[in-house]
Amino acid sequence: MPVEAVLARATAHLLSLQNPDGWWKGDLETNVTMDAEDLLLREFLGVRTADQTRATAAWIRSQQREDGTWATFHGGPPELSTTVEAYVALRLAGDDPGAPHMQAAARYVREAGGIAATRVFTRIWLALFGWWPWERLPELPPEILFLPSWAPLNIYAFGQWARQTIVPLTVVSAHRPVRPGPFALTELHADPADPYPARPLAPAATWDGMFQRLDRLMHQYHRFAVKPLRRVALARAGRWIVDRQEADGCWGGIQPPAVYSLIALHLLGYQLDHPVMKAGLDAFDGFTVQTEDGRRWLEACQSPVWDTCLATVALRDAGLPGDHPALVRAADWMLGEEITTPGDWSVKRPKLAPGGWAFEFQNDTYPDIDDTAEVVLALRRVAHPEPERMAAAVRRGVEWNLGMQSRNGAWGAFDVDNTSPFPNKLPFCDFGEVIDPPSADVTAHVVEMLAEVGRARDPRTLRGIAWLLENQEADGSWFGRWGTNYIYGTGSVLPALVAAGLERDHPAIRRSVRWLESRQNPDGGWGEDMRSYEDPATWAGRGDSTASQTAWALMALLAAGEGPDGAGAESVERGVRWLARTQRPDGTWDEPQFTGTGFPWDFSINYHLYRLVFPVTALGRYVTGRPLGAGGGDR
DSSP: OOHHHHHHHHHHHHHHTOOTTSOOOOOEEOOTHHHHHHHHHHHHHTOOOHHHHHHHHHHHHHTOOTTSOOOSSTTOOOOHHHHHHHHHHHHHTTOOTTSHHHHHHHHHHHHTTOGGGSOHHHHHHHHTTTSSOGGGSOOOOGGGGGSOTTSTTOGGGSOHHHHHHHHHHHHHHHHOOOOOOSSOOGGGOSOTTSSSOOOOOOOTTSHHHHHHHHHHHHHHHHHHOOHHHHHHHHHHHHHHHHHTBOTTSOBTTBHHHHHHHHHHHHHTTOOTTSHHHHHHHHHHHHTEEEOTTSOEEEOSBOOHHHHHHHHHHHHHHTTOOTTOHHHHHHHHHHHHTOBOSOOGGGGTOTTSOOOBBOSSSSOTTOOBHHHHHHHHHHHTTOOOSOHHHHHHHHHHHHHHHHHTOOTTSOOOSSSSSBOOSSGGGSTTOOSSOOSBOOOHHHHHHHHHHHHHTTOTTSHHHHHHHHHHHHTOOTTSOOOOSSBSSHHHHHHHHHHHHHHTTOOTTOHHHHHHHHHHHHTOOTTSOOOOOGGGGTOHHHHTTOSSOOHHHHHHHHHHHHHTTOSSSSTTHHHHHHHHHHHHHHOOTTSOOOOOSOOEEEETTTEEEEETTHHHHHHHHHHHHHHHOOOTTSTTSOO
């Protein structure tokens, strides 16, 4: 099939997915801990229903592999904590521990070290039901809220996602509630004679050893905490949580803060019929995906702003006119989502005027730098009937992004200079990345946006470019913080550098081109497995070909002038042919692989729209030859 026909079919499918209100949103798939914890939350609060349990358990069973385990991404290795949580959820649903699928799961858990080897979050869930002792969990007291913003380990030293999770967990940790579970879990202990082993102390001269001993002091403080001070700390934590509840009832638009905030507030005396609690529980309905065969699973987050700006860029690059009704509706919706009130980011930037966008439907406390940059790029591509309104929103977004630049010249996702080495050292924080340092992909998107609005020579843009050049890997790639992984980083950075004015024969660009060409699969596509975060020597740029990752590679190569008539045209042509050959009849692509990243290695994401929106972008740029950074041409 001609490439133009492939692009037309994909474009038509993407247009068909737009909501009448103007937005796009693909499902955001993670792993079954979301579903298991939903049942555990409802069990703890006493609101679990038979219908919810049956549908959720059916989904969890459907994700179990032949060896009895669960993974955190498609094709990934068994994951202990995920398997434990899934197993417990199925026991809540009534599955017989003697059933073959349950025996297989329990056998793996024991062989992998049992409950004692699971992450802190898993053991917190188990402690809520008496399946693990609170004394064997790291301690983090609510008095941490008294620390000023300049102090080490204050709550603003944590990334926004960790901050919102840790504050309610300090309340839970202070109360140490136990609502005895309806069964025992002795079959999940590696050594039934010693089910709750203490973890050995690291040498005192090491960071791990120092923080382990600090944790012991915190346990002593828990026993002798000054009661009036503890009451004030708990009250402050409760206000902090309630103040950050969003209009849709959620917290930060993501699952972990929502579930722990509900538990914390309930422990602080909020009844289930309180408006805050009702709104919080009702919010989960919006995160629920019901499958046609009666299964139920939960999104960890939702991505409408991100999906909408990416779809807008894709459709313009595919050749839709800037005043196409679908694009105008998308721009109207994005304009309505602008956040014009201060959030937690203003702790570090109190004088900076707001003007950003979040990832989700509702998350006014935490606009993010990446979404803001991409929304500006999308708005610039639309010929809107109210140009002054568009220009004002773009100007606010640009200024807010510039104001969120970190000291090193780069940009993180949510905060400025969120780079303290201490939060990740806490024994409490073993659940993934808990700080938000600048990354190549976010910095690249900001640089591309600044070039688009005519600020390529702005000193702040030049500092961002310099940071990107300094942080290129030796092999020519860039690390991908929010997408998998080196292909995503390189696919983000290379187009940005070209848009900002680097010549295509610049050594950094030529190195990245050579790296991409060396990673092309024999079938013509590109792919990268999540294991590249753990083992880059083996997996960087390596994996089964996927539509999204093939598109990222093509976008980078096209930006570097490699096709259709460039020196690397053959690589581009093979990638385009792979997309054409693997397209489904409905215009999209199959992509069970996870190519999105929440926490590198620890939390992986399958954005269901990535398999469509990025191929449309890449094929559009291939067919139309639309120059990057041209602002949409005929806007």
